[in-house]
Amino acid sequence: MASRARRVAPLADHDDHPDVVEADTATWSPARVAELYDIGNTWLHRTHPLTKLSAVLPLTVAGFVGDGAGVPVILLAVAIVTLVVSRLGIIALKSLRLMAPMTLALVIIHGVVRPYDSEPLAAWGPISVNAEGLALAGTTAARLAVFVIAVTAAMATVHPKIFATALIQRGVSHKLAYAYLAGAELIPEMRLRATQILEAQQSRGFDTKGSLPRRLRTLFALLKPLLVSSLIGVEMRTLALESRGFSLPGRRTAAVAVRERGRLLQRSLLLASIPLLVLAIIW
Amino acid sequence: MSGAGLPETESLATSTFATFEDFTFQYDTASEPSLTDLNLGLRADQLTLISGPSGGGKSTLARVVAGFIPRPLGGSFEGTARVLGHDVDTAPPHALTEAVGVVFDNPFDQLTAATSTAFDEVAYALENEGLPPAEIVARALEALESVGLAEMTGRHPRRLSGGQSQRLAIACALAQRKPILVLDDPTSQLDPTGREEVVSLVRTLRDVNTTVVLVAQDLGHWLEMADRLVILDGGRVTADGHPATLLADPRLLDGRILVPRCVTVWADLRRRGIALGDTPPLTTDQLVSSLRNLGREREPTP
Amino acid sequence: MIHLNDVRYTYPKGGAEAIRGISLDVSMGETLFVLGHNGAGKSTMLRLFNGLLKPGSGTVTVDGTDTREVRPAQLSRTVGLVFQNPDAQLFRDRVSEEVSFGAENGSGDDDATERHERAMALLDLESVADSNPYDLTLSWRKRVAIASVVAMGTPILVLDEPTGGQDADGTRVLTDLISDTRRRGHGCVVVTHDVDLAFDCADRVVVLRDGKIHLEGSPMSVLGNPLLSRAGVEPSTMHQISGGIGLDPPARGVDELEEYLEAAGGRIP
Numbered sequence: 001m002a003s004r005a006r007r008v009a010p011l012a013d014h015d016d017h018p019d020v021v022e023a024d025t026a027t028w029s030p031a032r033v034a035e036l037y038d039i040g041n042t043w044l045h046r047t048h049p050l051t052k053l054s055a056v057l058p059l060t061v062a063g064f065v066g067d068g069a070g071v072p073v074i075l076l077a078v079a080i081v082t083l084v085v086s087r088l089g090i091i092a093l094k095s096l097r098l099m100a101p102m103t104l105a106l107v108i109i110h111g112v113v114r115p116y117d118s119e120p121l122a123a124w125g126p127i128s129v130n131a132e133g134l135a136l137a138g139t140t141a142a143r144l145a146v147f148v149i150a151v152t153a154a155m156a157t158v159h160p161k162i163f164a165t166a167l168i169q170r171g172v173s174h175k176l177a178y179a180y181l182a183g184a185e186l187i188p189e190m191r192l193r194a195t196q197i198l199e200a201q202q203s204r205g206f207d208t209k210g211s212l213p214r215r216l217r218t219l220f221a222l223l224k225p226l227l228v229s230s231l232i233g234v235e236m237r238t239l240a241l242e243s244r245g246f247s248l249p250g251r252r253t254a255a256v257a258v259r260e261r262g263r264l265l266q267r268s269l270l271l272a273s274i275p276l277l278v279l280a281i282i283w
Numbered sequence: 284m285s286g287a288g289l290p291e292t293e294s295l296a297t298s299t300f301a302t303f304e305d306f307t308f309q310y311d312t313a314s315e316p317s318l319t320d321l322n323l324g325l326r327a328d329q330l331t332l333i334s335g336p337s338g339g340g341k342s343t344l345a346r347v348v349a350g351f352i353p354r355p356l357g358g359s360f361e362g363t364a365r366v367l368g369h370d371v372d373t374a375p376p377h378a379l380t381e382a383v384g385v386v387f388d389n390p391f392d393q394l395t396a397a398t399s400t401a402f403d404e405v406a407y408a409l410e411n412e413g414l415p416p417a418e419i420v421a422r423a424l425e426a427l428e429s430v431g432l433a434e435m436t437g438r439h440p441r442r443l444s445g446g447q448s449q450r451l452a453i454a455c456a457l458a459q460r461k462p463i464l465v466l467d468d469p470t471s472q473l474d475p476t477g478r479e480e481v482v483s484l485v486r487t488l489r490d491v492n493t494t495v496v497l498v499a500q501d502l503g504h505w506l507e508m509a510d511r512l513v514i515l516d517g518g519r520v521t522a523d524g525h526p527a528t529l530l531a532d533p534r535l536l537d538g539r540i541l542v543p544r545c546v547t548v549w550a551d552l553r554r555r556g557i558a559l560g561d562t563p564p565l566t567t568d569q570l571v572s573s574l575r576n577l578g579r580e581r582e583p584t585p
Numbered sequence: 586m587i588h589l590n591d592v593r594y595t596y597p598k599g600g601a602e603a604i605r606g607i608s609l610d611v612s613m614g615e616t617l618f619v620l621g622h623n624g625a626g627k628s629t630m631l632r633l634f635n636g637l638l639k640p641g642s643g644t645v646t647v648d649g650t651d652t653r654e655v656r657p658a659q660l661s662r663t664v665g666l667v668f669q670n671p672d673a674q675l676f677r678d679r680v681s682e683e684v685s686f687g688a689e690n691g692s693g694d695d696d697a698t699e700r701h702e703r704a705m706a707l708l709d710l711e712s713v714a715d716s717n718p719y720d721l722t723l724s725w726r727k728r729v730a731i732a733s734v735v736a737m738g739t740p741i742l743v744l745d746e747p748t749g750g751q752d753a754d755g756t757r758v759l760t761d762l763i764s765d766t767r768r769r770g771h772g773c774v775v776v777t778h779d780v781d782l783a784f785d786c787a788d789r790v791v792v793l794r795d796g797k798i799h800l801e802g803s804p805m806s807v808l809g810n811p812l813l814s815r816a817g818v819e820p821s822t823m824h825q826i827s828g829g830i831g832l833d834p835p836a837r838g839v840d841e842l843e844e845y846l847e848a849a850g851g852r853i854p
Contacts, residue, residue: 192441202637202656204661242355243385500751577853
């Protein structure tokens with residue numbers, strides 16, 4: 001099968017990218033693949049998508065080891081430094097930005113709202129801030145942040161299509177993979193529809209400002225067309241998918257396949273979660 | 284784009300690939316039938332243009348041919364409809380959808396919405412068919428090139444223009460090597476540039492003998508390439524024949540169907556006694572040249 | 586009624602300037618057609634008319650009010666804008682309710698019931714009054730969407746691509762609607778790709794190109810202008826025919842075409 005020999009297809013900068021491989025063909029130039037999946041070329045990008053995904057579990061569990069924020073903060077610091085050194089600081093930044101509102105909410109819930117027995121740090125009338133609560137909020141936020149940064153790093157360094165291909169190659173249903181891919185596209189699509197509807201309804205006199213009943217009416221006038229037009233779109237899409245062999249039985253192939261490797265590492269990572277879990281429970 | 288670059292499709296053995304016999308169909312959700320006592324045969328060696336008023340049954344007919352009726356689009360029916368030798372009611376699953384490509388009117392809702400490049404969009408169907416990667420890549424690139432999207436392989440489908448998006452949908456069917464294409468008003472939501480892109484692509488497809496069933500509300504731009512025009516009104520065939528023959532009949536110009544301006548001007552001038560002959564112009568250029576030849580003796584043929 | 590003074594607009598997400606210095610008036614009793622290929626600035630201009638977008642520089646006033654000072658919902662009583670896609674706005678279970686909603690929210694000299702009935706009649710919707718809009722075909726849904734704005738009785742009616750996807754019947758209904766608007770002394774702006782519709786219905790035509798006014802004038806002067814092709818717009822069929830047989834000025838209709846052919850004695854020079 002020499003003619004079918006697989007070769008490595010460079011992704012970006014025409015450097016070797018050991019994970020994305022495809023069949024030899026005269027027309028399929030590396031530049032074209034690079035154009036298709038322009039996602040970057042750091043070590044994290046080159047790591048097998050499922051290895052990255054497998055690492056999320058032990059990392060998250062490890063965040064729960066120990067009573068306080070010590071372990072998760074150390075993990076977080078290591079993760080951030082690693083990302084920055086790998087020139088992926090932007091991922092750390094995005095994760096932390098994602099965490100900001102969550103952290104604020106935790107501080108309010110644990111630090112201010114929840115009553116504690118101990119003496120408050122500060123008090124303004126009925127509002128008091130409690131050290132114990134703040135510590136709990138900090139710990140929870142740090143643990144959550146470990147998870148968020150791990151997931152973001154795993155997902156931001158792989159093209160969704162390659163991730164889906166990796167899943168299908170391991171036997172995940174192609175329908176589930178479709179749901180994942182469509183989910184990634186769903187938000188921009190819904191945003192586009194919602195903008196259209198908002199504009200049309202404002203043009204008909206629906207006010208986005210005003211009294212509560214008026215706003216509720218506006219909301220209803222937005223949601224119904226959003227739902228119905230999405231459903232109309234879904235009907236057409238269902239037929240179009242049918243025409244593209246969505247429900248055909250049999251094995252799926254991939255134009256751009258993912259080189260199978262790292263199975264042992266992935267299993268080890270998943271297994272490593274067990275002792276970490278035990279540690280988290282007893283400590 | 285030239286015909287030579289188009290991927291080959293399997294040619295059809297029989298010349299009539301779809302037959303309707305006393306076929307009546309009513310959607311589950313509808314209060315009256317969409318098609319009534321339909322008797323029609325569609326030929327594989329023709330581009331059949333189907334037109335008529337909104338709600339006249341055009342899209343339903345297209346969906347029967349495409350293999351979407353009576354499943355997954357449910358409804359009650361009488362009579363028979365056969366497509367490619369299969370009774371649509373008893374056809375094995377996928378038998379029709381694998382042979383008939385469909386393009387709808389909405390350029391965006393008919394894409395999978397699960398791909399981030401034009402290439403992936405075309406490759407998707409081929410991956411579902413389980414083709415070897417080398418063949419997927421070759422076919423997808425060939426199809427994209429044949430619809431003039433060779434430079435757009437890496438473009439996000441949502442960032443394509445309406446015309447490009449429709450050509451992408453056609454490329455998907457071409458890559459699947461489907462011998463029959465059903466186009467359900469593919470230009471109704473496009474601007475003139477997009478429409479022209481799609482019209483000239485369909486003309487090329489016709490020229491390389493792809494079987495095309497084309498539904499269009501507005502006949503303009505399609506008349507010239509159509510081998511046959513079928514008018515559906517109220518679920519029934521009210522006219523059927525070559526466009527030039529049909530449009531010569533004043534009864535067809537009674538305002539039920541949208542005919543191009545050149546045809547109404549031709550009919551108006553003839554009514555006023557201008558000797559324009561019995562054959563209606565199918566394009567404005569044809570009308571102009573017959574006006575220019577008015578009163579001139581026919582050149583003796585060498 | 587609508588007054589644009591040296592308006593410029595760039596979308597917040599960046600990219601090229603979408604509107605690059607447009608000055609334009611839309612008056613009562615006038616039917617203005619806007620042509621131009623996609624991306625020429627037509628949809629941006631529509632959104633400036635009723636304050637959905639506020640000009641980056643220059644001013645847009647509607648009935649004397651600067652659109653920057655009021656919300657689109659308030660301007661909707663003066664400028665009734667119907668977008669291309671009806672599915673972006675229908676939310677009632679029956680056609681007549683959908684149209685009533687517009688009538689009740691509208692303004693105008695007559696009462697809501699009259700406006701409702703007139704809109705239903707103008708768009709020829711009586712036969713589907715009790716249907717659910719979403720049980721109708723797209724072209725009928727479009728008529729419902731237009732009726733619901735017509736029922737508001739706004740002094741200015743703005744239609745985005747009204748004849749797109751319409752059948753012969755729907756196209757006739759829409760040309761009737763445009764003449765009715767003119768007869769009532771209201772202003773009407775139609776954005777379309779349908780050059781022959783502009784030829785039939787427009788008082789004035791504006792052709793946009795790259796965010797600027799490329800051509801402006803009567804349909805007779807604009808729709809056969811040699812510069813039209815630069816904006817990606819075809820001449821009207823009557824202009825094409827007239828040009829093809831050397832008829833100048835071009836025929837306004839079949840009558841003038843016939844006259845010319847008769848005068849030429851059956852032989853065109």
